Amino acid sequence: MNNDEGGPNDPVHNGWNPPSAKLDGLRETLNHLILTSDGRFQLFCGALAFSAVAIFAWVVGYLIEGAFPVLDSMGYKFFTGSTWSFDQGIFGALPFIGGTLYTSAVAMMIAVPISVGIAIFISEIAPKWIGTPLGFLVEMLAAVPSVVFGIWGIFTLRGFMRDQVEPFLQGSLGFLPFFEGRTFGIDKLSAAVILAIMIIPTISAISRDALKAVPTSQKEAALALGATRYEMVGTIALSYARSGIFGAAVLGLGRAVGETMAVTMVIGNVNSFSWSLLDPGQTLSSLIAANWWEAPSGTVQQSALIGVGLVLFVLMLAINVVGRILLSRVTKVGRVRVE
Amino acid sequence: MNSKGFRKRMIKDRLATVAAVACVIAALVPLVSILVDVLIKGLPQFSFEFLTGTIPPPGSDEVGGIGPAIVGTLAAIGIGSLIGIPIGIVSGIFVSEYGDNLFGRTVRFVMDVLAGFPSIIIGIFAYLVLVVSLGGPNAFAGGLALSIIMLPVVARTTEEALKLVPTSLREASLSLGVSRSATIRTVVLSNGKPGIITGIMLSIARITGESAPLLLTVGWTAFYPTTLSQPMASMPVLIYQFAISPFDNWHDLAWGASAFLILLVLGLNITVRIIAHGGRHLFKRRR
Numbered sequence: 321m322n323n324d325e326g327g328p329n330d331p332v333h334n335g336w337n338p339p340s341a342k343l344d345g346l347r348e349t350l351n352h353l354i355l356t357s358d359g360r361f362q363l364f365c366g367a368l369a370f371s372a373v374a375i376f377a378w379v380v381g382y383l384i385e386g387a388f389p390v391l392d393s394m395g396y397k398f399f400t401g402s403t404w405s406f407d408q409g410i411f412g413a414l415p416f417i418g419g420t421l422y423t424s425a426v427a428m429m430i431a432v433p434i435s436v437g438i439a440i441f442i443s444e445i446a447p448k449w450i451g452t453p454l455g456f457l458v459e460m461l462a463a464v465p466s467v468v469f470g471i472w473g474i475f476t477l478r479g480f481m482r483d484q485v486e487p488f489l490q491g492s493l494g495f496l497p498f499f500e501g502r503t504f505g506i507d508k509l510s511a512a513v514i515l516a517i518m519i520i521p522t523i524s525a526i527s528r529d530a531l532k533a534v535p536t537s538q539k540e541a542a543l544a545l546g547a548t549r550y551e552m553v554g555t556i557a558l559s560y561a562r563s564g565i566f567g568a569a570v571l572g573l574g575r576a577v578g579e580t581m582a583v584t585m586v587i588g589n590v591n592s593f594s595w596s597l598l599d600p601g602q603t604l605s606s607l608i609a610a611n612w613w614e615a616p617s618g619t620v621q622q623s624a625l626i627g628v629g630l631v632l633f634v635l636m637l638a639i640n641v642v643g644r645i646l647l648s649r650v651t652k653v654g655r656v657r658v659e
Numbered sequence: 660m661n662s663k664g665f666r667k668r669m670i671k672d673r674l675a676t677v678a679a680v681a682c683v684i685a686a687l688v689p690l691v692s693i694l695v696d697v698l699i700k701g702l703p704q705f706s707f708e709f710l711t712g713t714i715p716p717p718g719s720d721e722v723g724g725i726g727p728a729i730v731g732t733l734a735a736i737g738i739g740s741l742i743g744i745p746i747g748i749v750s751g752i753f754v755s756e757y758g759d760n761l762f763g764r765t766v767r768f769v770m771d772v773l774a775g776f777p778s779i780i781i782g783i784f785a786y787l788v789l790v791v792s793l794g795g796p797n798a799f800a801g802g803l804a805l806s807i808i809m810l811p812v813v814a815r816t817t818e819e820a821l822k823l824v825p826t827s828l829r830e831a832s833l834s835l836g837v838s839r840s841a842t843i844r845t846v847v848l849s850n851g852k853p854g855i856i857t858g859i860m861l862s863i864a865r866i867t868g869e870s871a872p873l874l875l876t877v878g879w880t881a882f883y884p885t886t887l888s889q890p891m892a893s894m895p896v897l898i899y900q901f902a903i904s905p906f907d908n909w910h911d912l913a914w915g916a917s918a919f920l921i922l923l924v925l926g927l928n929i930t931v932r933i934i935a936h937g938g939r940h941l942f943k944r945r946r
Contacts, residue, residue: 361840365753369766372814375807376769379776379784386787394767437682445679449818454683456932461690463928465868467895468917471822471902472693475910517689524686548672566892578777580871581899605779612875629783633776640775655929 347562358388364457383633403490403592404607406614411624413604413631415593420603422593423508427515432569434516435523436558439565442524443531444553453529460519473514478505478586481513486598500596503617504588509597511587515579517574526647528570530564531557565644570643578636580605584655604632620623687907694921695708700911701918709915714881714892717906727883727918731798731891732867734884735877738802739866742861743809750810751817751855756843767818774811779806782872789876795876798887809862816861820854821847847876857935862928870895894920 347454353359391398394411401412438458442451482505491508533555542552558565589598589610602610608625615621712724754767781804789800824847832842848855879900880888894916901913 326688358838360842361843362757365757366751366762369750369758369763371746371875372750372766372769372773372810375775375810377808379780382787383780386783416865434682434685437679437688441679441683445676445932453856454687457690457831458683458686460925460928461686463864463868463924464690464693465870465895465920465924467870467898467902468693468697468921471917472696472914474902476696479841490885495738520686521812548668550675552751553675574775577821578775578779580777581874581895585899585903605777608779608783609871612786613878619784626783626787627938629780632782636775636780637772640772644771 321604331368332571342385350395378536380633383630386623387630388464390627391529391618394624398624402593406611406621409620409621411601412625413628415591416602416604416607416628417635418510418593418633419508419578419587419601420605422595423512423515423587423601423603424573426509426512426597427519428569429515430516431519431523431572435520435568435572436565438520438524439531440553440557443539444549444557453496458520460522466518466579466581467585469518469582472525473510473582473586474506477510478512481505481507481510485509490598497595498597500599502637503598504600506586506600507598508587508601511583511601511603512597514586515576517581519575520609522575523565524622525566526568527561527565530561530568533564536559552610565641567647570639570646574636574639574643577639578605578632580609584609604628604635608632661729683877697914697917698919700914701916704911704915704918709912712913713883714897715733715908715910716881717904719911721908722738723908723912725892725894725897726911727881728892728894728897728916729891730883730899731733731877732873732895734798734887734891735801735805735873735893736863736866738798738887739805739809740805740859742802743806743862744813746806747813747858747862748817749812750814752821752843752848754814755818755821756847769812770814773807774815776872777923778804778808778869779871779875782875784875793888796876796890798877798884798891800891801873802895803875805866805869808869808872809866812865813855813858817855818853820851820858820941823854824850825851853934857931860927860931860934864924864931867927868895868924870899871886876884876900906919 327362339430350550351359353363370496390411393409394401398411398413399417400414403412404408405411424434438454442455481569482503486505486509487501488501490638493499538556538560539552541551547555583603584606587601587602589606590600591607592599593603607628615625636652686712704723706724708722709724710729711726712722713727714725715721715723750766750770754770757763758767785804785807789803790796791798828846828850831840832846833839837845859895874895874896877893877896879896880890880892884891897915898913898920901909901916903912
């Protein structure tokens with residue numbers, strides 16, 4: 321902040337000013353910040369605003385420091401190994417990276433089409449007096465706490481999946497490796513369904529914003545040329561809003577990847593990976609939540625869980641940054657609501 | 660005009676409409692199912708004993724209650740709010756009023772990233788900072804985690820509320836010779852107050868349901884806490900522990916706590932909308 325070596329591109333200190341002028345400018349700024357009440361207020365606000373940056377750096381620092389012992393003992397095998405044993409001290413996080421990506425991908429396959437359908441219905445089809453309350457209801461889904469999704473998953477969704485959905489899937493698609501095994505209801509498929517329900521509000525709300533940003537003149541032109549509403553949405557609206565919807569999906573993915581409690585409660589907590597959706601599994605976050613208190617602080621076991629948190633952090637950061645860049649580039653909805 | 664082709668197109672159009680309606684129903688069915696479930700199984704638990712009693716042993720006939728969990732949740736939310744709300748508001752003021760530079764944009768970007776953090780990572784952080792140093796699970800660690808989660812929510816809503824304050828008001832104040840900081844503290848803040856209060860309520864609604872960070876930081880006990888530096892029960896953790904337990908009396912308590920939690924969170928969310936839109940546009944989406 322108090323960098324007084326203004327480079328050649330610095331407009332204030334460009335070229336001809338003698339060094340003393342630079343110092344004068346700096347002194348003036350500092351005087352303003354420290355000596356006037358106006359400046360002190362600005363300094364105070366800036367200092368507290370800096371706390372967000374400090375917390376961010378602090379969290380990253382603690383994660384790396386905490387993960388260091390396990391990275392030291394396991395090396396790159398921490399990321400590529402597929403054995404995880406607390407007792408033997410062998411930690412390979414690959415099954416959980418796989419479990420996270422797999423359940424999130426299945427959740428996306430369910431959630432994205434439904435969310436886009438909702439967005440189209442609310443912005444293009446429904447009259448306003450139906451559309452706005454519907455949008456409100458779908459957003460209420462986002463306010464339901466994660467543990468409540470979890471308890472609903474255990475006692476209601478589980479039975480439905482075990483008795484209806486999974487026997488049906490096995491009956492019709494049982495030859496695929498994705499639907500092998502017993503129909504038990506506590507498995508990756510249930511986790512993916514819960515994740516899908518949880519990210520539908522995010523994806524549909526942002527998709528709706530993207531659809532609303534499509535110029536009305538474009539839609540009217542298509543309708544005036546004789547296109548049906550379906551053709552108008554398919555050719556004009558969706559292609560116009562495509563990047564926004566893609567960004568919405570990426571942000572939804574970010575939520576799915578970080579989601580913890582509901583998944584922990586229905587995924588079955590088995591520390592291995594299998595391609596069958598009907599087998600129990602484990603994600604990065606559910607592993608941490610289910611095992612945290614079994615790893616005393618300072619042990620390599622806890623370091624391994626922190627390392628898993630670090631992997632989750634990197635994954636989440638990559639997804640979020642990509643999603644935000646996509647959104648801010650193509651639409652005005654880049655700053656997505658926080659809740 | 661080829662009327663057969665036209666009819667085909669119309670049928671396609673209708674089918675697409677039906678598909679869109681089906682998508683809406685697919686999202687509403689879980690919502691309704693959750694609400695019905697929670698209210699039918701949870702509301703009958705409500706009683707004075709339920710709200711104030713201590714947590715009963717597993718499988719016993721004792722009715723018991725979730726009193727300690729309510730106290731623990733309130734303690735964690737209180738500590739989180741005491742830290743998160745002031746810092747969030749001041750950060751929002753900075754980004755909105757002084758943030759038109761590299762530092763301001765950096766803060767805004769970091770806030771966005773912080774808002775997208777998986778809450779369990781914030782839980783790990785709070786554990787490493789406060790549980791390790793205080794020698795065991797405690798309410799302060801939970802409060803710290805919750806404050807980090809609410810910080811970006813408060814900052815963002817404050818920023819947006821202040822940006823809606825008309826520039827003409829600021830200019831009028833400045834032209835009367837009022838200093839910039841005094842303008843912000845009086846004119847801008849008082850005009851942005853409704854938006855800021857909305858943001859505070861939203862952030863409290865958000866952290867009320869947070870479970871993963873509390874699971875990692877405040878621990879568990881069946882009794883009323885006497886100090887803030889000891890393990891505490893909290894409602895989200897209670898729901899988690901009791902839902903995965905095999906005991907029927909604990910399941911009942913978990914449903915009761917779920918009903919309590921969901922009424923609280925949905926109530927806050929709906930109140931926010933009524934305040935934000937003066938009741939006229941209850942269903943209008945906030946930005």
